[in-house]
Amino acid sequence: MLEVQSIHKSFKASGWLTGKPQKVLHDVSFHCLPGECLGIIGESGSGKSTLGRLILGLDQPDSGKVLFEGQPVSQAKVRRGNMSAVFQNYTSSMNPYFTVREALLEPLGLQSRKEEDRERRMKELLFQVGLSPAYLNKAPHELSGGEAQRVCIARAISTQPKLIVMDEAVSSLDGSVQLQVLELLKGLHKQLNTAYIFITHDIQAAAFLCDRILVFRQGRIEESLHVSELQHAQSDYTRTLLSMSMY
Numbered sequence: 001m002l003e004v005q006s007i008h009k010s011f012k013a014s015g016w017l018t019g020k021p022q023k024v025l026h027d028v029s030f031h032c033l034p035g036e037c038l039g040i041i042g043e044s045g046s047g048k049s050t051l052g053r054l055i056l057g058l059d060q061p062d063s064g065k066v067l068f069e070g071q072p073v074s075q076a077k078v079r080r081g082n083m084s085a086v087f088q089n090y091t092s093s094m095n096p097y098f099t100v101r102e103a104l105l106e107p108l109g110l111q112s113r114k115e116e117d118r119e120r121r122m123k124e125l126l127f128q129v130g131l132s133p134a135y136l137n138k139a140p141h142e143l144s145g146g147e148a149q150r151v152c153i154a155r156a157i158s159t160q161p162k163l164i165v166m167d168e169a170v171s172s173l174d175g176s177v178q179l180q181v182l183e184l185l186k187g188l189h190k191q192l193n194t195a196y197i198f199i200t201h202d203i204q205a206a207a208f209l210c211d212r213i214l215v216f217r218q219g220r221i222e223e224s225l226h227v228s229e230l231q232h233a234q235s236d237y238t239r240t241l242l243s244m245s246m247y
């Protein structure tokens with residue numbers, strides 16, 4: 001379904017006299033199957049978010065391709081309704097002047113539905129993420145972090161996409177709330193069979209949610225493993241990540 005083919009990405013160095021561009025992604029290739037939950041783990045600065053932006057078509061690789069069902073994600077029509085995203089920073093993901101109703105209406109409004117259908121769909125979406133219909137009238141500042149991230153998840157599933165890219169989607173949440181949101185994501189994955197690309201520095205969270213894990217290091221894929229094979233990881237780097245997380 002998603003094919004990443006030999007992508008390279010560099011950024012210009014920040015100082016105007018300091019020569020070389022910084023190479024962030026080096027010849028990265030992988031695929032994600034329909035309904036698969038693929039984890040991408042790696043340390044801070046390894047290029048995970050850059051990769052996430054390229055998958056979402058928010059930025060372009062210097063070379064290589066990102067294809068969704070054989071079509072380039074750089075075309076808006078390929079992404080529309082098929083792909084959505086959940087980011088770490090749930091507060092800035094929501095317009096502070098929008099109520100939850102308005103935040104949900106935005107993606108739903110794109111689909112031509114009657115008003116009563118949209119109202120029913122918004123309540124259904126809130127139910128799916130464990131929130132009551134009373135939340136429709138709340139503003140973002142009236143929500144806890146976990147509640148705000150649930151609203152962002154409701155938005156992400158509202159168009160029934162085939163793929164959701166999540167970049168550190170639970171990392172800003174407190175421990176117990178993190179687990180609740182991971183359980184919600186796991187339940188939704190079973191129910192909707194949407195593919196997930198779950199980008200995180202947290203190998204434990206990835207192991208909880210994902211079927212397969214790509215270990216990312218300094219802009220390269222170090223290792224690709226099924227979750228059941230994690231204990232038998234070949235690379236020293238993966239084993240270090242595992243020991244640090246006490247998985």
Ligand SMILES: Nc1ncnc2c1ncn2[C@@H]1O[C@H](COP(=O)(O)OP(=O)(O)OP(=O)(O)O)[C@@H](O)[C@H]1O
Nearest residue numbers: 011012024042043044045046047048049050051201
């Ligand atoms: N738009 C940009 N312009 C210049 N440099 C960038 C840009 N985006 C990312 N970088 C650089 O690319 C490198 C990788 O950043 P990236 O955010 O992709 O890593 P990451 O693995 O997601 O890290 P973290 O988990 O800390 O967010 C960093 O050195 C960063 O400074």
